[in-house]
Amino acid sequence: MSKTIKLEQKVQAKGHELAAELRELFRSKGIFVVNLIGSPGSGKTTLLQAIAPKVRGRAAVIEGDLATDVDKRRIEEAGLRAHQINTVGACHLDAMMVRDALETFSIEGIDLLFIENVGNLVCPASFELGEDIKVAVVSVTEGDDKPAKYPKAMRVASALIVTKADLLPHVRCDIDRMTRDAREQVPDMPVFVTSAEDGQGVDDLLAWILERARARA
Amino acid sequence: MSKTIKLEQKVQAKGHELAAELRELFRSKGIFVVNLIGSPGSGKTTLLQAIAPKVRGRAAVIEGDLATDVDKRRIEEAGLRAHQINTVGACHLDAMMVRDALETFSIEGIDLLFIENVGNLVCPASFELGEDIKVAVVSVTEGDDKPAKYPKAMRVASALIVTKADLLPHVRCDIDRMTRDAREQVPDMPVFVTSAEDGQGVDDLLAWILERARARA
Numbered sequence: 345m346s347k348t349i350k351l352e353q354k355v356q357a358k359g360h361e362l363a364a365e366l367r368e369l370f371r372s373k374g375i376f377v378v379n380l381i382g383s384p385g386s387g388k389t390t391l392l393q394a395i396a397p398k399v400r401g402r403a404a405v406i407e408g409d410l411a412t413d414v415d416k417r418r419i420e421e422a423g424l425r426a427h428q429i430n431t432v433g434a435c436h437l438d439a440m441m442v443r444d445a446l447e448t449f450s451i452e453g454i455d456l457l458f459i460e461n462v463g464n465l466v467c468p469a470s471f472e473l474g475e476d477i478k479v480a481v482v483s484v485t486e487g488d489d490k491p492a493k494y495p496k497a498m499r500v501a502s503a504l505i506v507t508k509a510d511l512l513p514h515v516r517c518d519i520d521r522m523t524r525d526a527r528e529q530v531p532d533m534p535v536f537v538t539s540a541e542d543g544q545g546v547d548d549l550l551a552w553i554l555e556r557a558r559a560r561a
Numbered sequence: 562m563s564k565t566i567k568l569e570q571k572v573q574a575k576g577h578e579l580a581a582e583l584r585e586l587f588r589s590k591g592i593f594v595v596n597l598i599g600s601p602g603s604g605k606t607t608l609l610q611a612i613a614p615k616v617r618g619r620a621a622v623i624e625g626d627l628a629t630d631v632d633k634r635r636i637e638e639a640g641l642r643a644h645q646i647n648t649v650g651a652c653h654l655d656a657m658m659v660r661d662a663l664e665t666f667s668i669e670g671i672d673l674l675f676i677e678n679v680g681n682l683v684c685p686a687s688f689e690l691g692e693d694i695k696v697a698v699v700s701v702t703e704g705d706d707k708p709a710k711y712p713k714a715m716r717v718a719s720a721l722i723v724t725k726a727d728l729l730p731h732v733r734c735d736i737d738r739m740t741r742d743a744r745e746q747v748p749d750m751p752v753f754v755t756s757a758e759d760g761q762g763v764d765d766l767l768a769w770i771l772e773r774a775r776a777r778a
Contacts, residue, residue, distance in 0.1 A: 495627065
């Protein structure tokens with residue numbers, strides 16, 4: 345094993361330790377944490393905007409992006425408290441960034457925290473942030489081969505959220521194929537077909553998240 | 562500086578050396594190389610399928626994906642020779658993977674090589690593959706904030722290719738905003754608005770690529 349790989353594993357191990365501490369912290373405060381993973385433009389922020397009015401007062405959002413705070417502002421306009429992490433070069437959030445965010449961003453009084461990862465269907469799948477569940481977000485406009493082509497994102501996810509379903513009449517996208525490929529990685533994986541535009545699937549998704557939160561508590 | 566960072570820089574430096582060797586090889590054979598960078602589902606393969614009939618006999622494609630060979634097969638069906646690299650875990654192609662590919666994939670007799678990187682608008686921007694130019698591919702369905710949110714991908718790109726323009730009537734996407742944000746990183750960046758569905762912009766894009774190839778020769 346090369347020295348680089350050994351050192352990288354050390355850094356990752358440290359990240360896992362810190363993630364375990366964060367998980368402990370979130371549990372002690374009764375906060376259920378959802379880590380959203382998806383490509384740039386898969387509709388993660390828009391989905392959270394659709395959920396926002398239903399969880400006002402009890403939820404908050406941490407936004408990860410290389411640059412800009414546009415997503416934070418969109419979430420705030422939708423009525424939730426939000427904090428922006430700019431990773432500058434980094435292709436994913438890590439536990440240290442979340443810990444640092446919590447130094448200035450208060451999570452008192454909430455029981456639901458969404459962490460929207462950097463737009464990237466690859467790297468965020470490998471990093472623990474102290475979350476209870478990861479969910480994978482894939483839009484119908486990306487094509488139905490994404491669950492097969494990004495198996496690790498499926499493997500670490502507790503659910504597949506298909507977004508932009510209102511665009512289905514205009515694109516070639518076979519939801520059955522996506523479901524089948526996702527379930528090759530995780531048998532019985534829940535699949536939510538949603539549209540923030542017309543609201544379909546959003547209530548079902550939120551009910552499932554709240555049920556998972558109750559089951560953990 | 563930590564040991565990890567020093568070692569990572571060594572690995573990257575080695576990658577740059579190898580990329581320079583590849584660049585030399587491609588030039589000696591008169592091959593112009595285009596490295597396509599874009600999110601999962603941004604339409605890179607579909608764009609290459611639209612270009613394929615216009616460059617049959619003179620072009621080939623190297624496909625990068627974490628898993629599956631669906632893109633290779635799509636390119637072959639469109640009439641070009643193609644080679645699939647499966648990166649398994651890796652979030653980008655590197656020069657070593659391209660060098661290894663060339664051991665079995667012949668590039669004799671072509672003057673144009675497209676390398677379609679792993680679907681990821683972040684990591685591939687940091688790695689040289691011996692290409693002449695990188696181009697950034699962003700679809701209208703991803704939203705018009707992507708050039709602002711992924712500045713490095715813009716900075717290393719010689720052109721921004723906007724795809725899926727046929728879907729513009731169904732989504733909110735301001736091409737002027739994308740153009741403005743891309744040109745904040747690279748003044749006068751060429752922007753091609755394309756649709757593989759109705760063919761718009763594809764000829765202009767190809768003409769520009771071939772002009773770049775002539776200018777280099």
